[in-house]
Amino acid sequence: MHALYPLVVSALLFSVGVYGVLARRNAILMLMSVELMLNAVNLNLVAFDALWRDRLHGGQLLTLFTIVIAAAEVGLGLAIVLLVFRNRKTVEVDRLTELGEARRDPAEARRGADAETSAEPVAAAREGDGP
Amino acid sequence: MIALVSLTIALPFCAAFAGMLLGRRLSRTLSARALPAAGSAAPDAPTTPLPAVVPDAAPAPGDEARVPELSRLAGPDLALRRLPRNGPALIAIASTALATLLALIVATTVWLDPGTREGTLTLVPTGTVDIAIGLQADGLAALVGLMVCLVALAVQIYSVAYLAEDPRYCSYAAFVSLFTAAMLLVVYAADLLLLYVGWEVMGICSYFLIGHHWEDRANSRAAVKAFLMTRLGDVGFLIGIFALGIGAGTFSIGGVLDAVPDLPAGTLTAATLLLLAGVAGKSAQFPLHTWLPDAMAGPTPISALIHAATMVAAGIYVIARLYPAFWAAPASLTVLGIVAVISMVGSALAALAQTDLKRVLAYSTISQLAYMAAGLAVGAQTAAVFHLVTHGAFKALLFLAAGSVILVAGSNLLGRYGGLRRTMPITFWAMTVGYAALIGLPPVSGFFSKDSIIEGARHAAATAGREGTGDTAAAVPDIPGGAAWAIYIALLVTVGITAAYAMRAWLMTFFGEQRGSFQAREAPALMTWTVAALAVPSAVLGFFGLGAAELRPHLVSAGLALLWAAGGGAAAYLLWNRDPARDPADRLGPLRTVFDRAFYLDELYAALVVRPVRAAARAVVVADRRGLDALVVGTAGWSRRAGGALRRIQTGNAQSYLTGLLAGVVVIAAGVVILL
Numbered sequence: 145m146h147a148l149y150p151l152v153v154s155a156l157l158f159s160v161g162v163y164g165v166l167a168r169r170n171a172i173l174m175l176m177s178v179e180l181m182l183n184a185v186n187l188n189l190v191a192f193d194a195l196w197r198d199r200l201h202g203g204q205l206l207t208l209f210t211i212v213i214a215a216a217e218v219g220l221g222l223a224i225v226l227l228v229f230r231n232r233k234t235v236e237v238d239r240l241t242e243l244g245e246a247r248r249d250p251a252e253a254r255r256g257a258d259a260e261t262s263a264e265p266v267a268a269a270r271e272g273d274g275p
Numbered sequence: 276m277i278a279l280v281s282l283t284i285a286l287p288f289c290a291a292f293a294g295m296l297l298g299r300r301l302s303r304t305l306s307a308r309a310l311p312a313a314g315s316a317a318p319d320a321p322t323t324p325l326p327a328v329v330p331d332a333a334p335a336p337g338d339e340a341r342v343p344e345l346s347r348l349a350g351p352d353l354a355l356r357r358l359p360r361n362g363p364a365l366i367a368i369a370s371t372a373l374a375t376l377l378a379l380i381v382a383t384t385v386w387l388d389p390g391t392r393e394g395t396l397t398l399v400p401t402g403t404v405d406i407a408i409g410l411q412a413d414g415l416a417a418l419v420g421l422m423v424c425l426v427a428l429a430v431q432i433y434s435v436a437y438l439a440e441d442p443r444y445c446s447y448a449a450f451v452s453l454f455t456a457a458m459l460l461v462v463y464a465a466d467l468l469l470l471y472v473g474w475e476v477m478g479i480c481s482y483f484l485i486g487h488h489w490e491d492r493a494n495s496r497a498a499v500k501a502f503l504m505t506r507l508g509d510v511g512f513l514i515g516i517f518a519l520g521i522g523a524g525t526f527s528i529g530g531v532l533d534a535v536p537d538l539p540a541g542t543l544t545a546a547t548l549l550l551l552a553g554v555a556g557k558s559a560q561f562p563l564h565t566w567l568p569d570a571m572a573g574p575t576p577i578s579a580l581i582h583a584a585t586m587v588a589a590g591i592y593v594i595a596r597l598y599p600a601f602w603a604a605p606a607s608l609t610v611l612g613i614v615a616v617i618s619m620v621g622s623a624l625a626a627l628a629q630t631d632l633k634r635v636l637a638y639s640t641i642s643q644l645a646y647m648a649a650g651l652a653v654g655a656q657t658a659a660v661f662h663l664v665t666h667g668a669f670k671a672l673l674f675l676a677a678g679s680v681i682l683v684a685g686s687n688l689l690g691r692y693g694g695l696r697r698t699m700p701i702t703f704w705a706m707t708v709g710y711a712a713l714i715g716l717p718p719v720s721g722f723f724s725k726d727s728i729i730e731g732a733r734h735a736a737a738t739a740g741r742e743g744t745g746d747t748a749a750a751v752p753d754i755p756g757g758a759a760w761a762i763y764i765a766l767l768v769t770v771g772i773t774a775a776y777a778m779r780a781w782l783m784t785f786f787g788e789q790r791g792s793f794q795a796r797e798a799p800a801l802m803t804w805t806v807a808a809l810a811v812p813s814a815v816l817g818f819f820g821l822g823a824a825e826l827r828p829h830l831v832s833a834g835l836a837l838l839w840a841a842g843g844g845a846a847a848y849l850l851w852n853r854d855p856a857r858d859p860a861d862r863l864g865p866l867r868t869v870f871d872r873a874f875y876l877d878e879l880y881a882a883l884v885v886r887p888v889r890a891a892a893r894a895v896v897v898a899d900r901r902g903l904d905a906l907v908v909g910t911a912g913w914s915r916r917a918g919g920a921l922r923r924i925q926t927g928n929a930q931s932y933l934t935g936l937l938a939g940v941v942v943i944a945a946g947v948v949i950l951l
Contacts, residue, residue, distance in 0.1 A: 244927015
């Protein structure tokens with residue numbers, strides 16, 4: 145069998161996974177996309193194992209490991225998603241931006257800019273720390 | 276021998292620290308032991324003999340009439356009774372007395388068996404020219420060292436009474452001890468850099484003691500002025516030492532003097548001229564003399580010790596010590612002579628118009644130091660050193676007596692005294708001896724020393740034109756005839772002016788009617804008897820000079836000088852006699868202000884130096900604030916702005932971060948693929 149087929153398939157799978165991780169908003173679907181990427185890797189491993197006729201079947205073994213780890217990872221991920229849902233009533237990833245830079249309304253932003261230009265660095269820093 | 280000398284220096288040095296650290300504890304211990312014995316006889320004896328009184332005993336120049344409080348006059352009388360329980364005073368006086376005794380032994384030994392004794396403790400390797408930690412005692416050092424010790428002892432005893440109520444007497448006594456040690460180090464040092472150490476320690480002690488009453492802003496300003504002006508000279512002094520030391524390959528004084536004949540003339544002239552800068556600063560010669568009159572802001576005993584008898588004499592002493600080097604550089608001696616002439620006449624004229632007794636004495640000090648400098652310039656080294664010693668005695672006497680008058684009258688101003696002859700007889704007679712010595716009237720000490728300087732100048736002026744006449748009694752340095760004549764004439768003229776201002780101060784203090792409102796009485800016993808004791812050397816010291824041929828009076832010079840002195844004194848007396856209530860200096864008319872302001876030299880310096888320096892300082896401040904600080908502060912602003920730009924992308928959306936990450940990986944991968 146030509147090596148190209150499994151490679152193309154795994155590349156497609158990986159790309160779909162990347163697209164999913166980057167573009168899907170739903171956290172569960174993101175996790176599923178991560179699984180797709182992992183499986184693309186698994187496919188590669190198995191394919192090369194068969195292709196090179198590895199006598200120890202390292203590729204297949206590694207695949208088993210990956211599957212186990214992926215299972216654990218999905219369990220952890222789903223637990224996080226569940227907790228997030230309980231707290232926020234949503235699993236939309238683009239809404240979960242609390243760790244990001246605080247969004248300020250325009251008036252406050254202007255005030256902050258004034259404080260920035262003033263000669264009191266401490267006050268300006270305190271202004272910047274606020275939500 | 277050298278062990279004795281080093282002990283002489285070490286004693287006051289240790290006493291300074293002991294007095295500073297243990298003085299109060301000692302007085303507490305002593306008074307605790309003495310109290311049960313005294314019983315109820317002294318119920319007012321406090322645990323510390325130095326009651327904390329607001330120190331307004333500060334005699335500051337230009338001070339308005341301070342009504343002498345009864346407590347202030349009663350206080351010093353207590354000083355004698357309290358002396359056995361006054362820890363700082365005991366430490367200071369005992370150590371100084373011991374040092375005096377040792378100095379006396381050293382001086383006697385050197386006198387009986389002349390010669391230089393030298394001892395070196397260790398050599399400090401510096402890589403090039405080693406520094407020797409060594410002392411030496413020859414006739415000059417022993418004599419001046421003894422003089423320093425005696426004056427310091429007198430001042431220490433006197434200060435016990437004078438500063439009896441000062442809360443900082445403890446540190447005062449310690450600084451006087453430290454100063455004594457430093458001066459002795461200068462006197463006995465066998466190494467130029469060791470000498471310089473003592474020289475600088477004296478400077479800092481002088482600074483502290485001038486600013487003793489620092490509560491008054493003017494006093495601390497005077498201290499800073501003295502410090503800065505002497506420092507200005509000291510820069511030259513240090514470089515001069517380096518020039519001499521490196522030229523000679525050693526810093527030891529003996530080694531330098533041995534190497535003088537081999538040194539190139541240029542090096543020698545430059546080095547001695549640089550040394551002269553330090554001498555002018557320390558000995559208050561033109562143009563660095565303006566600090567001395569202001570230094571009178573310090574307590575009067577300090578003026579007596581530092582600014583009249585010892586520290587200012589250090590400059591003259593250094594020239595005398597390194598005299599062979601100066602002798603080989605006639606240009607330096609000529610400069611010294613011209614500086615002396617200007618200082619001598621100018622400060623004597625300034626003394627004529629001062630209203631403050633201590634400032635009169637300060638200007639007379641400058642004038643008398645200029646006498647010594649002139650003596651050195653014309654080659655009369657022995658006479659100059661002789662005058663240094665006699666001047667140390669009579670100027671200390673004059674200042675201490677002036678301190679008594681100031682304490683009693685509660686004012687520095689001549690215009691407030693008058694008629695003290697009857698009420699202060701001991702002070703009067705002592706001061707009369709002092710003034711007579713200052714003018715140079717026979718038979719007191721000043722006459723002999725001053726006359727030998729004048730004779731030296733006459734000799735130099737007479738032989739200046741004739742080269743190579745080797746049969747003259749005393750050798751004459753190779754200075755131009757004009758300079759020698761100028762020195763000679765200035766010396767004579769100054770005798771006249773000196774007589775005039777001494778007469779004026781004497782008459783205004785002790786004769787006529789009392790002008791201030793104070794209770795005239797003799798000063799406390801400790802002070803009066805110290806003054807009286809100092810009057811003895813001031814009177815008889817001159818006769819010791821009769822042993823040396825070059826110090827005997829000469830008819831022509833003595834006669835001329837006495838003529839000038841009589842003229843000056845008579846003029847002052849006649850002016851005063853017309854109206855004893857008035858200041859004779861008023862007759863000077865418009866010149867009086869000029870003399871009183873010392874030819875506006877302070878104003879000139881203020882315009883030429885102080886104001887430009889201040890303006891430059893302000894410019895530096897502005898440049899610092901607007902330039903450097905603005906840059907540093909600006910960095911913070913720029914960082915904040917740059918940070919603000921980075922902040923925009925921190926949206927909190929994990930997916931956009933990932934996208935960025937992936938894009939970065941792709942870019943790197945693409946870069947790697949393309950470039951490799």
